[in-house]
Amino acid sequence: MSGAWTRCRKRCGRRCGGALWEALWEKSVRRTRAVDARLAPMANDLRVRPALPSDAPALAELRWAFKREDHEAPPDTARPLAEAERWIRERLGGGQWLAWVAEAGGEIRGHVFLALVERVPEPFADNDSLGYVTNFFVEPQYRNQGAGTALLDALTSYARGAKLETLIVWPSERSDPLYRRSGFQPSAELLELPLLTADGSTP
16 A cells, blocks of 8 residues: 555554555545535535445446446346445555546446555665556547546546555546546656457456
8 A cells, every 4th residue: 555554554453444544545535525516616516535345236237337337248248236346445445546436416426446556665764655547538429528527537636645556447438538538648657568459358
């Protein structure tokens, strides 16, 4: 997790439950409320808030809808929805994954996820965590109304408050312009080695 979380554990051990980390999360909630204020004039009464483990059923449904947009396989070939619901509930309850949701009419209409990636300690600098941004989705009827920007605003505001060193994302062609407008830039330092093809086989 973040350097703040690591320092908290060094001071008071596991028994404290990560008081400093919880404080950072509360700051994120306050910043998200500030984002809500900017969303007030927006159509459809959209608002953004941190996701909770209890949101897992709705988030699983949206995850499946998200992946079906670009997948032509018959619906009856999809993996069980319960797998996604269980995975999301466990990850959001474990502290290593965070997420934000956009709501309208009491329903979740979009989301973005953040995985906290620990760095190995070093002698001359803090080992502040990295953030991996993923699962960024807004329902088609709520796009181009500011929800995507508000979700990224909430995530990046949290990341700055938690002193994450860098945010990393592999954007889709559709989301790339929005990430760039939010300050994300291509990196000349990142290398990747694909180990599996789209069908799961080894290249």
